[in-house]
Amino acid sequence: MSFDRALGGRPGQRLYARARARLAERLTRLGVTDPRVLQALSDVPRHQLIPEALRDRAYADTPLPIGDGQTISAPSVVALMTQALELRGGESVLEVGTGSGYQAAVLSRLAERVVSVERIPRLASAARRRLDELRVANALVYLGDGTEGRPADGPFDAIVVTAGGPEVPPPLLEQLAPGGRLVGPFGQRGTQQLLRVRRGADGVLSREVIGQCSFVDLIGTHGWAA
Numbered sequence: 001m002s003f004d005r006a007l008g009g010r011p012g013q014r015l016y017a018r019a020r021a022r023l024a025e026r027l028t029r030l031g032v033t034d035p036r037v038l039q040a041l042s043d044v045p046r047h048q049l050i051p052e053a054l055r056d057r058a059y060a061d062t063p064l065p066i067g068d069g070q071t072i073s074a075p076s077v078v079a080l081m082t083q084a085l086e087l088r089g090g091e092s093v094l095e096v097g098t099g100s101g102y103q104a105a106v107l108s109r110l111a112e113r114v115v116s117v118e119r120i121p122r123l124a125s126a127a128r129r130r131l132d133e134l135r136v137a138n139a140l141v142y143l144g145d146g147t148e149g150r151p152a153d154g155p156f157d158a159i160v161v162t163a164g165g166p167e168v169p170p171p172l173l174e175q176l177a178p179g180g181r182l183v184g185p186f187g188q189r190g191t192q193q194l195l196r197v198r199r200g201a202d203g204v205l206s207r208e209v210i211g212q213c214s215f216v217d218l219i220g221t222h223g224w225a226a
């Protein structure tokens, strides 16, 4: 289903579509090579998921404030994290930190099912409303502490954590299926290493550092104290 149709095919949307195409070119130069990921970022209307006053900057490669002291990540960060999840289309994915719902909308194009958890009620309901407006039917937003995961919905083939925590929350590793990948920022408050943890088919975990980053705090039982 095309998002343009969900948006009523308004002419103004064409300008945004062009801005997204330029963004995709820029992402290619930054090392985003997975064609499915580039397509998803070309398809998802980021301007529809952020506060209206910021729409002009929707397709600049920059984080933006979304209220409650939180930010939507820069598109290149979303793209690189999504690429690192190595999605092929049939996966069940957990996202910790729904925020605007943008990452969830991107994931919804690349996997079968997305379960996203947000701890701030206002953000969770705004994201839910925006995903509904975009007719994203395969991404569900739950209010709660995402450091506990969603045991009832697991195990997950891929898990993305979009807030920075001190360490990988143990419940998330427990909910990672054999062959699964978890990607997220872990380290100090304000500066983290972007990690990818794989669970081999034999169940054994291995981790690699795939970048340096700076995310807002992951707050919860297995994150930082509020």
Ligand code: SAH
Binding pocket: 070, 071, 072, 073, 096, 097, 098, 099, 100, 101, 102, 103, 104, 117, 118, 119, 120, 123, 144, 145, 146, 147, 162, 163, 216, 217, 218, 219, 220, 221, 223
């Ligand atoms: N993925 C988001 C970016 C969100 S910023 C997007 O596409 O817009 C990080 C988000 O994580 C914030 O909204 C913050 O409230 C949320 N968060 C922090 N700790 C959390 C936790 N333990 N469980 C769920 N959400 C959490």
